[in-house]
Amino acid sequence: MPKLNPTVLLVIMIGIGFQTAFVKSITMNLIVAGVTLLYLLLAGVKWRYLGVMFAISLPLAFATWVSFIAFGTGNTTHLAWVYATRLYAYLFLGGALTLTVAVKDLLFSLHRHAHLSSTFTYGLLAAFNLLPRVRRQVKTIQYAASLRGVTYHLWSPHLYFKAVLSALQWSDDLALAMTSHGFSEGFPRTDTINDPLPKWQWLVAVLLIAAYAVGAWVIQPR
Amino acid sequence: MTTLAVKNFSFAYDTGQRNILNNISFSPVAGSFNLLIGPSGSGKSTLLKAMAGLMPKFGGIVTGGQILLDGQDIQPVAPFERAKRVAMLFQNPDRQFAMRTAPEQIAFALENIQLPAEQIQDRVADVMTRLNLTAFAEQDLMTLSGGEKQRVALATILAMDSDIILLDEPFANVDPQARQTLLHDLQALQQTQGKTIVISDHDLSGYAELVDNLYVLEATTGTLQSASLTRLTNLAPVVPFTGHPNPAGDLGWRQLHVSVGERTLLTGTTFTVPSQQIGLISGSNGIGKSTLFKALTKQIAATGTITWAEQDARKIKAKAWAKRVALIFQTATDQFVTMTVAEELALSQRQTAYPDFWTAERVADAVAQLNLTGVMDHIVYQLSGGQQKKLQTLVMLIMGQPVLLLDEPLAGLDQDSVQAVMTLLQSTVHATQQAILMISHQRQGLADFIDYELVFAEQQLRLVGGATHA
Numbered sequence: 113m114p115k116l117n118p119t120v121l122l123v124i125m126i127g128i129g130f131q132t133a134f135v136k137s138i139t140m141n142l143i144v145a146g147v148t149l150l151y152l153l154l155a156g157v158k159w160r161y162l163g164v165m166f167a168i169s170l171p172l173a174f175a176t177w178v179s180f181i182a183f184g185t186g187n188t189t190h191l192a193w194v195y196a197t198r199l200y201a202y203l204f205l206g207g208a209l210t211l212t213v214a215v216k217d218l219l220f221s222l223h224r225h226a227h228l229s230s231t232f233t234y235g236l237l238a239a240f241n242l243l244p245r246v247r248r249q250v251k252t253i254q255y256a257a258s259l260r261g262v263t264y265h266l267w268s269p270h271l272y273f274k275a276v277l278s279a280l281q282w283s284d285d286l287a288l289a290m291t292s293h294g295f296s297e298g299f300p301r302t303d304t305i306n307d308p309l310p311k312w313q314w315l316v317a318v319l320l321i322a323a324y325a326v327g328a329w330v331i332q333p334r
Numbered sequence: 335m336t337t338l339a340v341k342n343f344s345f346a347y348d349t350g351q352r353n354i355l356n357n358i359s360f361s362p363v364a365g366s367f368n369l370l371i372g373p374s375g376s377g378k379s380t381l382l383k384a385m386a387g388l389m390p391k392f393g394g395i396v397t398g399g400q401i402l403l404d405g406q407d408i409q410p411v412a413p414f415e416r417a418k419r420v421a422m423l424f425q426n427p428d429r430q431f432a433m434r435t436a437p438e439q440i441a442f443a444l445e446n447i448q449l450p451a452e453q454i455q456d457r458v459a460d461v462m463t464r465l466n467l468t469a470f471a472e473q474d475l476m477t478l479s480g481g482e483k484q485r486v487a488l489a490t491i492l493a494m495d496s497d498i499i500l501l502d503e504p505f506a507n508v509d510p511q512a513r514q515t516l517l518h519d520l521q522a523l524q525q526t527q528g529k530t531i532v533i534s535d536h537d538l539s540g541y542a543e544l545v546d547n548l549y550v551l552e553a554t555t556g557t558l559q560s561a562s563l564t565r566l567t568n569l570a571p572v573v574p575f576t577g578h579p580n581p582a583g584d585l586g587w588r589q590l591h592v593s594v595g596e597r598t599l600l601t602g603t604t605f606t607v608p609s610q611q612i613g614l615i616s617g618s619n620g621i622g623k624s625t626l627f628k629a630l631t632k633q634i635a636a637t638g639t640i641t642w643a644e645q646d647a648r649k650i651k652a653k654a655w656a657k658r659v660a661l662i663f664q665t666a667t668d669q670f671v672t673m674t675v676a677e678e679l680a681l682s683q684r685q686t687a688y689p690d691f692w693t694a695e696r697v698a699d700a701v702a703q704l705n706l707t708g709v710m711d712h713i714v715y716q717l718s719g720g721q722q723k724k725l726q727t728l729v730m731l732i733m734g735q736p737v738l739l740l741d742e743p744l745a746g747l748d749q750d751s752v753q754a755v756m757t758l759l760q761s762t763v764h765a766t767q768q769a770i771l772m773i774s775h776q777r778q779g780l781a782d783f784i785d786y787e788l789v790f791a792e793q794q795l796r797l798v799g800g801a802t803h804a
Contacts, residue, residue, distance in 0.1 A: 294417030
């Protein structure tokens with residue numbers, strides 16, 4: 113199956129996701145969730161991932177459903193199902209982007225096709241590359257505190273204050289190094305990004321968003 | 335040929351503060367190899383960063399003079415134009431990469447300097463081969479050793495083909511062998527390609543054959559002076575520290591086996607860390623010294639038995655273990671829990687295991703000994719690298735865990751500071767009966783302080799002068 117370009121995926125996600133926020137239709141939510149789930153499976157996302165996603169979101173969907181049944185006004189049963197299914201529409205819609213595209217590819221694609229600035233692209237990329245180190249740093253901070261007779265729990269603001277401080281320090285050093293490696297804000301760079309975006313993919317995006325609009329606003333199923 | 339000239343340059347960290355660099359004039363001759371030395375905190379990093387055009391953009395103010403790149407003020411030159419002519423390699427190998435792998439990082443730099451796209455792949459492959467990095471092409475940069483990271487950084491500079499290469503203590507976390515390799519690489523660059531090299535270092539060994547000019551940055555005056563090259567040849571030879579560890583101590587291990595992923599670092603060693611003594615662990619970088627410390631402090635899992643007074647460490651909870659065995663990190667800032675120097679000291683004084691020993695007076699003496707008196711209300715993150723190391727060692731010494739594992743406590747310290755730190759460690763362990771085991775590549779001036787040496791090689795720890803394997 114041809115994969116959709118990350119930028120196109122993002123446009124579809126926003127185009128449909130934005131409308132979904134205003135549409136109170138169980139059918140439309142189920143269609144979006146179903147189609148995106150199908151896309152995820154065709155794109156080769158592991159069942160295990162989807163299972164974990166489903167398991168984590170189930171209590172949330174249930175709680176949403178219960179709270180509308182218990183405290184809602186008007187047609188509570190309908191609204192409860194709308195909001196419970198909407199959660200899955202959003203979950204799989206988001207997953208269609210985040211589970212099939214690496215952060216680097218998304219950023220490069222947006223840089224290439226959506227004029228995302230170099231500073232933003234490489235700044236974010238550097239930050240994402242630092243994430244594993246941030247996780248390790250949190251552990252180190254906890255240990256360093258315990259050596260001094262201080263306990264930092266996972267909910268201690270101090271822990272995150274220290275983590276942010278470390279991150280700030282890293283970002284300074286990183287900016288220094290990037291500058292020294294010639295990175296210049298507001299100047300052109302050689303573009304070596306290879307991220308094809310055939311025109312038909314834009315057509316797919318337009319058709320999907322339009323189809324959703326027709327479904328949601330013209331047909332208006334329950 | 336690119337020229338870089340520092341002309342009557344003065345620089346301060348902030349308005350109203352004294353000049354850290356004072357009226358400095360310095361023009362490295364094209365194609366020469368220059369070594370810059372000076373005590374920690376004397377402003378070597380600052381001078382090099384200014385020469386790379388990074389200051390005052392990243393802090394501080396120019397209070398006089400200027401730095402000229404090809405006769406033009408360096409500041410307004412765009413970074414990509416600068417990088418083609420002058421590039422810098424930083425002290426901390428962990429924080430100079432924006433990308434995940436070496437080829438991506440090198441390509442990133444080449445895109446920055448707007449090398450035509452079709453040349454980039456070839457140039458990347460070329461420098462990867464020249465610096466023996468092809469084996470690491472797919473590897474996450476974060477997983478490389480300090481020396482390997484610095485080679486990647488050097489490869490990046492080499493790819494950009496900068497004429498002038500500035501290196502700010504690039505070997506602080508690099509073992510002697512890797513350091514030798516890197517120095518050799520630099521010499522080759524200077525001799526075959528006419529690169530101008532300016533390098534700052536504390537360790538003068540290995541430079542005698544390489545250096546054309548030696549400069550000293552004076553900490554008190556902030557001035558730069560040319561010095562005689564004989565300083566590089568009259569070095570004390572490296573001698574192993576022979577000595578016998580006391581048999582008695584609390585922390586010990588039997589048949590300890592340490593590995594990272596698939597790789598075995600240490601196999602089946604047995605040792606007891608003796609009280610009241612200072613031991614040195616030496617060995618090449620990446621051989622597993624820091625990892626051993628992480629295992630002993632229970633930061634990572636290891637097989638075999640670690641014991642405390644014959645009790646199995648597995649039966650002792652992490653919190654209680656942290657009160658017995660303490661790790662003094664290689665990265666000083668990781669150790670700090672509060673914001674200012676005074677707060678750091680106050681916290682340790684409150685929590686110390688030896689409140690009678692660490693009186694206010696004794697702490698003040700130690701602070702003075704380490705030359706930290708003037709920075710008591712400074713933010714710890716704004717201290718110089720050397721000051722951070724000294725403060726870190728002091729606050730952990732005051733905490734008073736019975737066993738202190740120091741990972742490179744002397745990295746980036748000048749000789750006076752090394753003497754001050756070691757004197758303090760020695761007098762303290764003699765009084766408190768603490769045990770100290772330290773990893774240090776820096777061994778100059780340590781003869782009077784080290785009681786025994788363990789050499790880490792071939793997955794074994796061997797006691798120097800000992801008949802049996804430790």
